[in-house]
C-alpha cells in the first residue's frame with residue numbers, strides 16, 4: 001500500500017520530476033487515493049499534492065511554475081490515517097519555512113503520543129495523518145544535527161509500527177534519506193544518478209541494477225552512490241542484484257488494461273515457472289531451495305499461509321500435495337494464523353504464498369512460524385521482497401510484474417509452483433513409482449501453457465455473457481475438490497472488479513443452506529471436474545447442477561471438452577481443454593477471470609484499479 005519513489009541526479013533540471021512522475025505512474029497500482037511530489041533545488045523546496053488519481057497531480061503540476069531540481073521524492077497513497085484529501089496527501093512538510101519534506105508507507109502506531117508532545121511544543125498540524133508527525137520530528141532533528149541522515153537516525157528509534165520513510169531537505173539538495181521497518185524499499189543504481197522505490201518498477205525505465213535492504217536500515221542516496229546503516233548507525237551492506245525483466249513487461253503492450261494483458265501473459269508465466277526445474281530425464285531439480293534433503297524427508301505436516309487469491313492457490317495445493325505425498329496439508333489465512341495458536345515444530349513445513357512478497361499479514365505469519373521452529377519456504381513472485389528474504393528458502397514464480405490489482409497470472413504461477421513443490425516432495429520421499437508419476441505430471445504441466453493459449457482464443461461467448469449480465473446483482477459459484485477454490489477465486493474476482501455480490505461454495509455444501517439463495521434466473525457458475533475425476537466427483541457435480549436448475553437457476557457450466565453429461569442441464573457450456581483432474585484449476589479459472597474483466601468493463605469501472613483496494617497490502 002502506497003508507492004514511494006526517490007531520485008538524486010547530477011545537476012539541476014526538470015529530469016528529477018520526470019523520473020519521479022514516471023515512477024509514480026508505474027507504482028500507482030500500490031495505492032491511488034492521492035499523489036504528491038517534492039523537489040529540491042539549491043536551497044529551496046517545492047511540493048505539490050492532490051487527492052485522487054495521479055492525473056490530478058499531473059494537471060496541478062501543469063498549472064504550477066515548477067522549479068528545476070536536483071533531487072525529488074514522490075508518493076501515491078492508499079489512505080490509512082485521514083481520508084484521501086489534498087491536505088492528507090503526501091509529502092508532508094516540516095521545519096522552518098517547510099524546508100523538509102517526507103513521504104511514508106506504513107502506519108506509525110505511536111503517532112498519538114508523539115503528536116501530543118509536538119502539540120505541547122506549539123507545532124501546528126495541517127493534516128490528520130500519522131506521517132506529519134515524522135515530518136515535524138525530522139525537521140526538529142535536522143535543526144539540531146544539521147544532517148538529514150543523522151536526523152533520520154534520531155527519529156526512527158522513536159517510531160513504532162511499520163514504515164518506509166523518504167525525506168529531503170532544502171539545505172542538503174544532493175541527497176535523499178530513507179528508512180525502512182517492515183515496509184518495502186529497494187535502491188536502484190544508475191550511472192551518475194540513483195533511485196529509491198517501493199519496488200523496482202519505480203525505476204525500471206532507467207536501470208535494472210537494484211540493491212536489496214534489510215529491516216531497520218537507513219539508506220542515503222546521492223548522485224555518486226549510496227550508504228546503508230542500521231538504525232543505530234552501524235555501517236551495513238545492501239545486496240546488489242539484477243532485475244530480470246524490463247520496462248516493456250510493465251506496460252500494457254496494446255491491451256486496454258493491465259488485467260487483460262496479464263491474462264494473456266498466463267501461458268508464459270506458467271512456462272517460465274516450470275523452466276529449468278527438471279533435468280534431461282524429467283527429474284525435478286530444486287537445488288535453489290538449499291534445504292537439506294533429509295530435513296525435507298522428515299516433514300510431517302505442511303501449513304500454507306497466504307491471503308486472498310494466494311490462499312486459493314494454497315487450497316489447490318492442499319489437494320495436490322496430500323494426494324502426491326500423503327503429508328497432511330492445512331491452509332491458514334495469514335492474518336488468522338498467529339491467533340489460532342498453531343501447531344508448528346521443526347517437522348512442520350510452512351509454505352507462504354505471496355505475489356508481492358510484502359503482504360504484512362503473510363510476513364508476520366512467516367516470522368511467527370520461524371519463531372516456533374518451523375521450516376519456512378516462500379513461493380513468491382518478487383525478487384528480494386521481505387517474505388522470501390525472511391524465509392529459510394524460496395521458490396520463485398516467474399510471472400513477471402503483475403500491475404493490475406486483481407491477481408491473475410500470479411495465481412496461475414503460484415499454483416504451478418505449488419505443483420512443482422508437491423511433486424518434488426513426492427519424488428524425494430517416494431519410490432521409483434512416485435518419481436515416474438512426477439515425471440508424467442510434469443510432462444502434462446508443460447502442455448498447459450499451450451492449452452491456455454488455445455482457450456484464450458475461445459472466449460468470445462464468455463465476453464458476450466459478461467456484457468449481457470452487466471446489471472446482474474448477485475452471482476454464485478460452485479465447485480468440488482480443486483474446483484472449490486476456483487469457485488472462491490471466481491467470486492473474489494467478481495467482487496473486487498465489478499462490485500457485485502458474489503459467493504463461492506463447495507457444491508456439496510449447497511443443500512446445507514446456500515440453496516435457499518436460488519430463485520428463478522439466479523446466475524450460477526459451476527466448475528465441473530472432468531469425467532475421469534476420482535470418487536464419482538463428476539457425477540456428483542452434475543447432480544448439483546440439476547438440483548439448482550430445478551429451482552430456476554441459470555446455469556453457466558465450465559466443463560471439459562467432450563463432456564456431454566452436462567449439456568441437458570446447462571444454460572451455457574464453457575469448454576476447457578482436457579487435463580488431469582488435479583491440474584484443471586489452471587484452465588477452469590481462465591473463463592472466470594475473463595468474465596469478471598468484461599463485466600467490470602461493461603459497467604464502465606476501472607478494471608486495473610478497483611475502488612478501495614491496493615495491490616500490495618503492506619499494513620496489517
Ligand code: M6R
Pocket residue numbers: 307308309310353354355356357358359362405406407408492496615616617
Ligand atoms: O501479494 P500477495 O499475493 O501476498 O497478495 C495477497 C492478496 O492480497 C491478493 O491475492 C488479493 O487477494 C488480490 N487482489 C486478489 O485479486
